[in-house]
Amino acid sequence: MPYFIVDIxxxxxxxxxxxxxSAHNRPYAxxxxxxxxxxxxxxxxxxxxxxxxxxxxxxxxxxxxYIVESPSIHGTLELxxxxxxxxxxxxxxxxxxxxxxxxxxxxxxxxxxxELLAAGADPNGMPLIMAIQCGELRIVQxxLAAGADPNRSFADMTPLVxxxxxxxxxxxxxxxxxGAAVSMRAGKDVTPLQAANLPGRRGVSASxxxxxxxxxxxxxxxx
Numbered sequence: 001m002p003y004f005i006v007d008i009x010x011x012x013x014x015x016x017x018x019x020x021x022s023a024h025n026r027p028y029a030x031x032x033x034x035x036x037x038x039x040x041x042x043x044x045x046x047x048x049x050x051x052x053x054x055x056x057x058x059x060x061x062x063x064x065x066y067i068v069e070s071p072s073i074h075g076t077l078e079l080x081x082x083x084x085x086x087x088x089x090x091x092x093x094x095x096x097x098x099x100x101x102x103x104x105x106x107x108x109x110x111x112x113x114x115e116l117l118a119a120g121a122d123p124n125g126m127p128l129i130m131a132i133q134c135g136e137l138r139i140v141q142x143x144l145a146a147g148a149d150p151n152r153s154f155a156d157m158t159p160l161v162x163x164x165x166x167x168x169x170x171x172x173x174x175x176x177x178x179g180a181a182v183s184m185r186a187g188k189d190v191t192p193l194q195a196a197n198l199p200g201r202r203g204v205s206a207s208x209x210x211x212x213x214x215x216x217x218x219x220x221x222x223x
């Protein structure tokens with residue numbers, strides 16, 4: 001059974017302290033492997049705590065990493081909550097925890113993404129954008145099938161413009177087939193077709209560039 005690293009932390013929000021609970025999406029074969037990663041990050045964590053305490057003039061609310069043995073990433077979150085129990089000031093809902101885990105799973109872990117979606121994780125917003133910019137077609141398709149809105153913006157970015165900027169023709173096609181609007185603008189009033197004519201990801205072939213422009217034009221895209 002693999003091991004996962006779980007982050008448990010408290011963060012200052014406008015409505016008080018909020019707990020963050022998320023599992024690293026990479027499974028480790030042994031506890032020793034996971035412990036090595038945690039140890040390597042300890043210096044950075046301590047520096048971050050010290051900086052926060054200097055800025056706020058009081059002890060850091062708390063943050064730590066834990067290692068959990070679990071068959072899956074969602075199971076990891078459940079085990080972490082069972083093990084640590086209720087935390088003072090905990091206002092982070094299970095829905096938010098699942099969504100945070102889905103953002104991490106979107107970067108190349110389709111099996112975990114499937115499990116989290118089945119558990120009710122919301123794919124809209126950052127999870128879908130992450131899968132798109134990572135070129136994870138299988139995960140994008142799973143999110144769309146689970147109800148992700150191809151026209152919902154996140155941080156002033158639309159899924160289609162992000163797919164075009166990232167230059168993944170198959171992802172662009174999947175979004176168009178799911179109903180992504182070619183007229184929706186993102187960022188500084190950029191249309192999908194305009195994004196296709198801006199510099200994109202390095203190493204993209206001319207045929208992929210042309211295929212994206214052709215698909216957008218066929219869908220009625222205008223500059």
